[in-house]
Amino acid sequence: MYVLGVETSCDETSVSIVKDGSMVLANEVLSQIDIHKDYGGVVPEIASREHVKGITYVFDQAMKKAGIKYQDLGLIAVTKGPGLIGSLLIGVNAAKVISLNYDIPIVGVHHIAGHIYANHIEHPMEFPLLALVVSGGHTELVLMKEHYSFEKLGETQDDAVGEAYDKIARVLGLAYPGGPIVDKLAHEGKDVFDFPRPMIDSDDFNFSFSGLKSKVINTHHNLKQRQLEIIPEDFCASFQEAVTDVLVSKTIKAKTIYKVKQIIVAGGVAANSGLRTKLKNKITDVPVYFPRMNYCTDNAAMIAVAGYFQYLTNKKTDDLMLNGHSRLNLEG
Amino acid sequence: MKKSLKQLIIDTATDYIYLALVVDGVEKQSIYEKGINNHSVTIIPFLKEILDLENFKLQDIDEIIVGIGPGSYTGVRIGVTVAKMISYLNNINLYKVSSLALLASYSQEPYVLALIDARRGNAFMGFYSNVDKKLLNIKDDVLENIEDFKGKIDLKYQEVRFGKPKISKLLSSELFEKVDDVHNLVPNYLQKTEAERNKNNGINLKTNI
Ligand SMILES: [Zn+2]
Numbered sequence A: 001m002y003v004l005g006v007e008t009s010c011d012e013t014s015v016s017i018v019k020d021g022s023m024v025l026a027n028e029v030l031s032q033i034d035i036h037k038d039y040g041g042v043v044p045e046i047a048s049r050e051h052v053k054g055i056t057y058v059f060d061q062a063m064k065k066a067g068i069k070y071q072d073l074g075l076i077a078v079t080k081g082p083g084l085i086g087s088l089l090i091g092v093n094a095a096k097v098i099s100l101n102y103d104i105p106i107v108g109v110h111h112i113a114g115h116i117y118a119n120h121i122e123h124p125m126e127f128p129l130l131a132l133v134v135s136g137g138h139t140e141l142v143l144m145k146e147h148y149s150f151e152k153l154g155e156t157q158d159d160a161v162g163e164a165y166d167k168i169a170r171v172l173g174l175a176y177p178g179g180p181i182v183d184k185l186a187h188e189g190k191d192v193f194d195f196p197r198p199m200i201d202s203d204d205f206n207f208s209f210s211g212l213k214s215k216v217i218n219t220h221h222n223l224k225q226r227q228l229e230i231i232p233e234d235f236c237a238s239f240q241e242a243v244t245d246v247l248v249s250k251t252i253k254a255k256t257i258y259k260v261k262q263i264i265v266a267g268g269v270a271a272n273s274g275l276r277t278k279l280k281n282k283i284t285d286v287p288v289y290f291p292r293m294n295y296c297t298d299n300a301a302m303i304a305v306a307g308y309f310q311y312l313t314n315k316k317t318d319d320l321m322l323n324g325h326s327r328l329n330l331e332g
Numbered sequence B: 001m002k003k004s005l006k007q008l009i010i011d012t013a014t015d016y017i018y019l020a021l022v023v024d025g026v027e028k029q030s031i032y033e034k035g036i037n038n039h040s041v042t043i044i045p046f047l048k049e050i051l052d053l054e055n056f057k058l059q060d061i062d063e064i065i066v067g068i069g070p071g072s073y074t075g076v077r078i079g080v081t082v083a084k085m086i087s088y089l090n091n092i093n094l095y096k097v098s099s100l101a102l103l104a105s106y107s108q109e110p111y112v113l114a115l116i117d118a119r120r121g122n123a124f125m126g127f128y129s130n131v132d133k134k135l136l137n138i139k140d141d142v143l144e145n146i147e148d149f150k151g152k153i154d155l156k157y158q159e160v161r162f163g164k165p166k167i168s169k170l171l172s173s174e175l176f177e178k179v180d181d182v183h184n185l186v187p188n189y190l191q192k193t194e195a196e197r198n199k200n201n202g203i204n205l206k207t208n209i
Helices: A033-037 A044-066 A085-102 A111-121 A161-171 A179-186 A210-225 A232-258 A273-282 A300-314 B039-053 B074-090 B099-104 B146-151 B167-171 B194-200
Strands: A002-007 A012-019 A023-031 A073-081 A106-110 A129-134 A139-144 A151-155 A262-266 B006-011 B016-023 B026-034 B063-067 B093-097 B111-117 B122-129 B136-145 B158-160
Touching (some): A002 A085, A023 A044, A023 A300, A044 A085, A044 B074, A044 B194, A073 A085, A073 A300, A085 A106, A085 B039, A106 A111, A111 A129, A111 A139, A111 A262, A111 A300, A139 A232, A151 A232, A161 A179, A161 A210, A161 A232, A179 A273, A210 A232, A232 A273, A262 A273, B006 B074, B006 B167, B016 B039, B016 B167, B039 B074, B074 B093, B093 B099, B099 B111, B099 B122, B122 B146, B136 B146
Parallel strands (some): A002 A073, A073 A106, B006 B063, B063 B093, B111 B158
Antiparallel strands (some): A002 A012, A012 A023, A129 A139, A139 A151, B006 B016, B016 B026, B111 B122, B122 B136
């Protein structure tokens, strides 16, 4: 079955065609990153305007690359949330037009389900599995006992991990988006500050990063006031060590308790090399999978894959009243 | 039998959603309904409803006319997105029209001030004449202080903030324009986003931590 994926929840306009839940025929992404860079973050109104501008072009490119006709599609899968509402609605409505025009069933997909299913493109899921979801908007541990069943074990109580990365980058005066730069600099520095590892010993699966973030910022501020040398590399290394220690430690705890067969990492921060290395080194009894780099960031292929399994599992489609939602529960 | 011309008109730039199906210049079906922040939910079901009533498929449509604002609310983007998609999928002509011209077509008076509220005393406004049943734009659509704009007009006019468009009047006017490059069509926002304006004015948006 050919599934058309549509993703416009933030600042990427993406359309993809995936065959039978894992074979990606096309995954076109029109990124706005260069536009939002000047503002140090995504500006919702600009994002929405850019989606309208690029939407039909991206569909056209994806269909040409896939070499199929719209009539060949068996299902349309579109991100319905969570995300920026003005952005989500562009993809949702474009997808609904295709559904009406060709009488193709449509399903609205949870964005995080998409990130989790990005792994399935290269590594078929084996259950029970544990998904560590880490992005600019999310930090959570999700248990899956079968396809399309999500049980949230814990989540961040304040900042998402990607958000903390971006703020640290800003304090250090690094360019946007800061996460990848912090990751790069971390390799050239040393963990000299020994920042706190928040909630590392708590007996739940929740996270907290705002205290750590403040500690990093205060330390930076102090050095600056005392006119001492600031080595960004050491800040990055110390911050990254603290963050990844917490993420890896909670992941291992969940792995042991729930006896999972597989660990998958999802979301933009899954691209972080420090996290990748530490997880791989510390977990050797079950496989740890990461999506390929281009499936870590927002893309429509992951939505097509998730939509395919949502459809197979729930045997339900949405009607033409389908709408976008800025907030949306994964377990819903 | 000569093939009939089936036109679809879409406008979602105001609090009202407007859809019309016109066959050979005659309005066969139309919907004009208030739905604040709701056009995203209703547009496709409404579209299906009017198509079904005429026993048409979406693929039967020959031409689309879409209201492109002015405006900067999410609403206008919904209609433009839907119109672009239909035009692209079926490779049919797309025409754009001012949503204020559509509003103005509602009026019977010789002079019309069409107005879409933009808060804080401002509005998107256009001034139209309706003499001899011929709709003409005599003052370009602008985003301005309402009182300032009105102060510059010395004709007697009707102010229209909502009202179902009289599509025949619009179709006989020269107020709509063919879109040559459908992929690049965007709404007529009339102003840059607040973030862009602040940036141009040198205001740093970065939040201080
Ligand atoms: Zn994402």
